[in-house]
Amino acid sequence: MPGGFDPQKALELIQNVIRHDGEFAPLHEPYFTGNENRYVKDCIDTGWVSSVGSYVDRFENDLAALHQVPFAIAVVNGTAALHMCLLLAGTQRDDEILIPTLTFVATPNAVSYIGAIPHFCDSDERSLGIDAAKLDQQLHEIAEVRDGLCYNRRTGRVIRAMVAMHCFGHPADLDAILDVATRWRITLIEDAAESVGSLYKSKPTGRHALMSAVSFNGNKIMTTGGGGCILTEDETLAKRAKHLTTTAKRPHPYEFDHDEVGYNYRMPNINAALGVAQIEQLNGFVGAKRQLAKRYQEAFDGFKGARIFQDADYATSNYWLMALILDQPDISIRNEFLEISNAGGVMTRPVWELMHHLAIYNDCPRMDLSCAENLEGRIINIPSSVKLGIDNGA
Amino acid sequence: MPGGFDPQKALELIQNVIRHDGEFAPLHEPYFTGNENRYVKDCIDTGWVSSVGSYVDRFENDLAALHQVPFAIAVVNGTAALHMCLLLAGTQRDDEILIPTLTFVATPNAVSYIGAIPHFCDSDERSLGIDAAKLDQQLHEIAEVRDGLCYNRRTGRVIRAMVAMHCFGHPADLDAILDVATRWRITLIEDAAESVGSLYKSKPTGRHALMSAVSFNGNKIMTTGGGGCILTEDETLAKRAKHLTTTAKRPHPYEFDHDEVGYNYRMPNINAALGVAQIEQLNGFVGAKRQLAKRYQEAFDGFKGARIFQDADYATSNYWLMALILDQPDISIRNEFLEISNAGGVMTRPVWELMHHLAIYNDCPRMDLSCAENLEGRIINIPSSVKLGIDNGA
Numbered sequence: 212m213p214g215g216f217d218p219q220k221a222l223e224l225i226q227n228v229i230r231h232d233g234e235f236a237p238l239h240e241p242y243f244t245g246n247e248n249r250y251v252k253d254c255i256d257t258g259w260v261s262s263v264g265s266y267v268d269r270f271e272n273d274l275a276a277l278h279q280v281p282f283a284i285a286v287v288n289g290t291a292a293l294h295m296c297l298l299l300a301g302t303q304r305d306d307e308i309l310i311p312t313l314t315f316v317a318t319p320n321a322v323s324y325i326g327a328i329p330h331f332c333d334s335d336e337r338s339l340g341i342d343a344a345k346l347d348q349q350l351h352e353i354a355e356v357r358d359g360l361c362y363n364r365r366t367g368r369v370i371r372a373m374v375a376m377h378c379f380g381h382p383a384d385l386d387a388i389l390d391v392a393t394r395w396r397i398t399l400i401e402d403a404a405e406s407v408g409s410l411y412k413s414k415p416t417g418r419h420a421l422m423s424a425v426s427f428n429g430n431k432i433m434t435t436g437g438g439g440c441i442l443t444e445d446e447t448l449a450k451r452a453k454h455l456t457t458t459a460k461r462p463h464p465y466e467f468d469h470d471e472v473g474y475n476y477r478m479p480n481i482n483a484a485l486g487v488a489q490i491e492q493l494n495g496f497v498g499a500k501r502q503l504a505k506r507y508q509e510a511f512d513g514f515k516g517a518r519i520f521q522d523a524d525y526a527t528s529n530y531w532l533m534a535l536i537l538d539q540p541d542i543s544i545r546n547e548f549l550e551i552s553n554a555g556g557v558m559t560r561p562v563w564e565l566m567h568h569l570a571i572y573n574d575c576p577r578m579d580l581s582c583a584e585n586l587e588g589r590i591i592n593i594p595s596s597v598k599l600g601i602d603n604g605a
Numbered sequence: 606m607p608g609g610f611d612p613q614k615a616l617e618l619i620q621n622v623i624r625h626d627g628e629f630a631p632l633h634e635p636y637f638t639g640n641e642n643r644y645v646k647d648c649i650d651t652g653w654v655s656s657v658g659s660y661v662d663r664f665e666n667d668l669a670a671l672h673q674v675p676f677a678i679a680v681v682n683g684t685a686a687l688h689m690c691l692l693l694a695g696t697q698r699d700d701e702i703l704i705p706t707l708t709f710v711a712t713p714n715a716v717s718y719i720g721a722i723p724h725f726c727d728s729d730e731r732s733l734g735i736d737a738a739k740l741d742q743q744l745h746e747i748a749e750v751r752d753g754l755c756y757n758r759r760t761g762r763v764i765r766a767m768v769a770m771h772c773f774g775h776p777a778d779l780d781a782i783l784d785v786a787t788r789w790r791i792t793l794i795e796d797a798a799e800s801v802g803s804l805y806k807s808k809p810t811g812r813h814a815l816m817s818a819v820s821f822n823g824n825k826i827m828t829t830g831g832g833g834c835i836l837t838e839d840e841t842l843a844k845r846a847k848h849l850t851t852t853a854k855r856p857h858p859y860e861f862d863h864d865e866v867g868y869n870y871r872m873p874n875i876n877a878a879l880g881v882a883q884i885e886q887l888n889g890f891v892g893a894k895r896q897l898a899k900r901y902q903e904a905f906d907g908f909k910g911a912r913i914f915q916d917a918d919y920a921t922s923n924y925w926l927m928a929l930i931l932d933q934p935d936i937s938i939r940n941e942f943l944e945i946s947n948a949g950g951v952m953t954r955p956v957w958e959l960m961h962h963l964a965i966y967n968d969c970p971r972m973d974l975s976c977a978e979n980l981e982g983r984i985i986n987i988p989s990s991v992k993l994g995i996d997n998g999a
Contacts, residue, residue: 240652241652241654241655242652243649243650243652243654247649248646248649248650251645251646251649251875252642252645252646254830255637255641255642255645255879256637256642258634258635258636258637260635260637260823260828260830260879261635261822261823261824261828261830261831262822262823262831263823287681287682287831288681288869289869290868290869291869316852316853316854316861316863316867317852317869320852320866320867320868320869323866324718324866326720428655428656429654429655429656429657429873429874430655434654434655435873436648436654436655436873436874436875436876437655437656437681437869437871437872437873437876458710458711458714459710460710464947465943465947465953465954465955466955466958467710467955467957467958468958468963469710469958469963469965470963470964470965471965472714472717472718472965473710473714474684474714475682475683475684475685475711475714475831477831478831479823479829479830479831479876480823480830481645481830481875481876481879482830482831482873482875482876485649485654485875549859553858553859559859560859561859561860561861563861564860564861564862564863569862569863569864570864571863571864571865571866
């Protein structure tokens with residue numbers, strides 16, 4: 212066995228932690244034991260299910276408080292949130308946007324919606340986020356700042372913004388990334404889709420950049436069915452975000468004046484009601500997931516050939532998706548483990564195919580991506596549901 | 606009083622029909638007296654609230670049956686549905702798309718998302734939809750068919766598609782429009798956002814074009830909070846629609862291969878659950894609204910200076926929004942009526958500002974739009990909720 216990794220033994224350790232009884236164990240399932248039914252029934256009984264309603268306001272206030280920012284704008288999903296963050300950061304057609312290659316496809320897609328071009332960055336093994344030092348080196352090689360803008364000298368395009376994505380909920384090294392962004396005059400956006408409840412140096416992710424995008428998809432730590440939000444400290448941007456996501460209609464009791472090409476991205480009240488109930492329980496969810504991560508770490512202590520990913524010193528991760536990391540990249544042994552675990556009713560998954568490997572993004576600019584390429588053959592996500600942490604004594 | 610229209614008297618007639626008791630009467634409110642709470646609770650109790658779930662499948666089947674088409678794809682809202690219809694019709698950047706100027710802003714916005722250009726068409730007073738004869742005349746003046754494509758000779762651009770929108774639920778004259786589209790090699794799309802439950806020559810709207818877009822926003826005859834769907838008879842297009850709206854991921858138990866720039870446009874299961882409950886009641890909703898329209902028509906019989914819009918001979922409209930139509934355009938008398946009715950707790954609204962009057966669409970190509978411009982000063986929407994029809998004996 213390469214690197215001594217025993218797939219069968221690894222599966223047994225996981226089955227022990229999750230007390231697997233043969234039933235299908237999903238990668239991540241939502242947990243509804245709070246006020247979900249009560250709040251949703253309230254929407255239906257009062258007729259307020261749609262885009263205006265008290266739960267939208269309440270959810271936005273709760274999200275702002277959670278993230279310690281003054282403004283949160285609830286939207287229809289995390290992809291829409293990121294699309295809006297990029298637009299509001301001034302992204303234009305043919306701009307380049309720095310994003311990690313190790314991310315979900317929503318990140319480059321949001322760039323593409325504007326006609327801008329992803330420029331792929333390598334990852335740092337400690338955080339799984341953008342490697343700031345390596346990016347700085349790349350920018351020294353290819354970029355220059357002129358008239359307050361960063362240009363890629365090779366392509367002639369403006370490098371407008373950078374999206375720091377918190378992979379599996381683990382905070383990227385935001386201080387280092389923000390330092391690079393600031394020096395190179397690149398606007399920083401956080402893709403905090405996966406990291407609701409995570410802290411970077413004791414502060415929530417989603418409050419360290421100009422704007423941040425969050426997701427409440429059904430597979431996330433808390434869910435609104437489908438949903439997301441935009442976070443910002445900037446009042447002007449917050450107002451424009453609300454305006455742009457609600458068809459850009461100027462306020463008037465009955466007249467219709469839309470002053471820019473707007474979007475239908477608002478979150479319905481019925482989904483926000485679910486969100487209000489979920490956010491009430493979020494602390495417990497994070498605790499449960501951290502407990503599950505600890506149990507996995509204990510189980511794999513001394514195990515040969517793989518370890519459970521552990522958050523960096525500066526981070527308190529929500530451990531959205533737990534990850535088993537092989538010591539050595541080996542697609543064949545990785546796939547063998549995926550096959551036997553999924554066949555045995557324990558859902559596991561490799562990390563997303565790297566974005567620069569997808570045919571649609573294959574010709575985009577990039578730096579050396581050797582760390583991400585190495586990680587691609589090593590990362591396997593394992594069952595991570597809140598309930599598994601609660602069953603483990605959280 | 607111009608044309609003899611007495612705003613105070615008109616308001617009294619409306620108040621009588623809706624038995625106005627001084628409480629605020631909205632333009633359109635949803636009606637939940639079926640299985641809404643039961644189905645939504647089922648989603649929460651089983652944990653299936655998000656993008657995969659049995660209510661999405663069931664809602665899609667119900668929608669296909671309702672519209673007498675083999676395929677319905679549930680999406681996040683009507684704007685997203687129209688965006689996808691246009692993309693799937695092959696719309697490319699810089700194409701021209703024929704749309705009515707008398708429409709909601711979502712229609713030209715969906716065109717803009719692709720970088721295509723709206724080309725505005727005039728309306729026919731009988732249906733409030735595109736005037737097919739006038740459009741044919743315009744195409745004879747400006748267009749030519751070359752290599753199977755329609756070109757605007759003045760701009761050099763391809764006129765790729767036409768969107769027939771069923772204004773307030775009243776079916777546009779689809780046979781006449783389809784005839785023009787076919788002769789000029791322009792793909793027809795129905796914007797049936799407002800016309801769920803309406804019939805054109807005894808067949809549901811949404812089944813007469815290559816693809817159709819429908820909306821279930823909170824203000825529509827039936828609602829999913831926010832939502833929409835794509836309808837088509839073409840299996841290949843239906844499969845591509847599902848693929849494109851679900852991030853274009855190729856099916857695989859655990860691998861991530863996205864083969865085109867996809868969208869996160871799927872409808873969450875919890876919203877679909879609401880839709881399944883609503884569609885069960887749709888026949889009753891349509892009946893109630895047609896009863897309300899009849900009562901309004903009776904009340905305004907013989908009234909001077911205005912009438913209640915009545916559907917065309919070929920149509921059985923869902924009467925989504927009832928409309929009072931002044932005999933003569935007069936913005937000042939229209940606004941006087943809007944002021945006194947809204948001040949008196951009866952919500953009324955003018956038709957949308959015409960799209961070619963919005964600064965963002967002001968420089969788009971257009972034909973003579975005199976009928977729509979005339980209608981702009983004459984149309985006032987009045988309270989149209991299902992409940993008002995039920996109170997009127999439906």
